[in-house]
Amino acid sequence: MEADRMDENEWSYHGEGNKSLVVCHTQRCVVLRFLKFLPNRSKTAEEVYQHLQKILDFGKHVMKQFLGENYVHHGEVVKLPLDFLKPLCLRVQSERPESRCEKEMDVSGYAMCLPNLTRLQTFPFIEHRPIFCIEIKPKCGFIPTSPHITKEIKKKVCRFCMHQHLKVAKGKWKRISKYCPLDLFSGNKRRMHFALMSLLQESQNNLKVFKNGELIYGCRDDQEHQSDLNELAHHLKPFFFPTNGLVNGPQSTMNILKELIQVLTNTLLTTSADSGRSESFKSVPIPQSRNYCESGHVCTELLRINKHKIETAGLPKGSILYKTLQAQMLDMLDIEGLYPLYKRVEKYLEECPEERSTLLLDGPYDETFFEKLKDLSTDDNGSVEYAVTKIQQYRVAMTAKDCSIMIALSPTMQEDCYDQRSVIKTARSSFKYSVSILDLDLKPYESIPHQYKRDSKIVSHYLNHEEAAPSPIFKETEDCTLLLHKVTH
C-alpha cells in the first residue's frame, strides 16, 4: 500500500463491531481495519502501532497454527497519512449505525490492512463475476463441565441461550433467537439446518449477508425491522436458480433458502487439507458433556427420533467448526474456575509488580506462547505459572468464542476446470468458495473480572426470570419444515 497515494474517495464504509471499524477499497480486494476508542480514551500513535502489531503476531503465530493457514489472514500494519485519515473519518461517519457511535474511529495514523474476506481469496482485484458471502458469528458451541461451576443450570443450558433472555430484557434485541450454537456445532445436518434457518430468521449480530461486497442482510440497527427473507431470497435467486426467473412467492423463497442452507452446511463440514499445527494439540477432553441445550428450540420430536444420532454425531476433524470448537474448549475451568487463578496472579503482581513482563501476560505472542497453550493439565499445583497458563488458554478460548466465519461463494459451471477442492456442490448448484475466520484479537487479561461478573448476571437473570417459564411453543409447520425435509448427504 503506497501511503503517499492514498485517496479517501477510493474507500467506503464497510462495517464495524465494538472495537474496530472497517472500510473497503472500491477496486481492490482489501480492507482497512481501524481501532475505535471512547472519546478522550484514545491512545498515542505508538501505542496503537504496538497494539496492532500484537494483534498481527497473535493471528500469525497462534491462531494460524490453531485454525490453519488458509482460514486465518493476519494482514499487515500500515501507516497512513493524516490528510487521508481525517477526511475518511468524516466520510464514513454518516454511514455508521447510531448504536456504534459511542466510540470514535482511531485516526492516530495506523490501521490493519487485510484481504476483503467477502470476496474470493484468489484474486487481488475485484472480479466482476457475481459473489455473495455469509458471515456467521457462531459463539460458544459447548456446554461446560468444569467442577468449579456452582450453578447447575450452566451444565444444561448454553451461555448463548441464557444470554438471549438478558439481551431481550435489556432491549438489545427485540426477540429471542431460536438459534443455539450447539445445533450448529453438532455436526448433525438436520440440527445445522435448523440453526442456520434460525439465524436467517433472527439474525441479530450473528449473521450477515453480503452481495458483491455490500451488506444486504442482517445486523440492522433498527431492531424493530423484521428481516425480510423474501427480499433476501430475491437477491440470492440468480445465484441458485439463474434460469428460473419467473417462479416467485413463498415456495420459491423456501427453495432458495433451503438451497442456501445446504450449501452452507456442506461448506462448514468440509475439511481442509491445511491442518495448521492444531494436530499437535491433544483434543480437549470434555467428560460427560451434553451436546444439546435444554433451552434449545430444536424440535423435541427431532431430538427423540434422532437421539442415538445426536449422541454420536460429530464434526469432521479439520472442518472449520471443529477447529473453532477445539479452540473454544481451551476454556476448561469455566470463568468460575478461572477467576480465582486471576486473583492469584493479581496478588502476586501486587507483591512483585516488576514480574509482569516475566510472566508474559502481554505477549510476545510467538511460538513459545503457542507451545505453552498445549499444557492441558488441570492439576493445580498452586503456582503462579499454572494460573498464567490457564489464563492464557482462557483468553484464546474467549477469542474463538467471539470470532466470525466468512463464507464467500461464487457460482461456477460444473465444467469449469477449477481445483475441485475449492468447489462446493449440491444436486442443483455448484460454487467456488473460500472460508475465512475474522476478528481473532486476543481478549485482554484485564477483562477477566468483567467476564466473571457478566457470567453471574446472565445466569441469575435466567434463573430468576426464565427457568420457570415454559419453553416457547414450537410451530412445527413453520419451523420444522426445513428440519423434517429430507436432507441430501
Ligand SMILES: O=P(O)(O)O[C@@H]1[C@@H](OP(=O)(O)O)[C@H](OP(=O)(O)O)[C@H](O)[C@H](OP(=O)(O)O)[C@H]1OP(=O)(O)O
Ligand atoms: O460476552 P458476549 O458473549 O456478549 O460477547 C461480546 C459481544 O457481544 P454478543 O453477545 O456477541 O452480542 C460483543 O459484540 P457486539 O458489540 O454486541 O456486537 C463484542 O464482540 C464483545 O467483544 P469485545 O469486548 O468487543 O472484544 C464480546 O465480549 P467478550 O465476552 O467476547 O469479551
Ligand SMILES: Nc1ncnc2c1ncn2[C@@H]1O[C@H](COP(=O)(O)OP(=O)(O)OP(=O)(O)O)[C@@H](O)[C@H]1O
Ligand atoms: N477482512 C475483512 N473483510 C471483510 N469484512 C470484514 C473484514 N474484517 C472485518 N470485516 C467486517 O467488519 C465487521 C467488524 O469487524 P470486526 O468483527 O473485526 O470488529 P470488532 O469490533 O473487532 O468486533 P467485536 O464487536 O466482535 O469486537 C465484521 O463483522 C465484518 O462484517
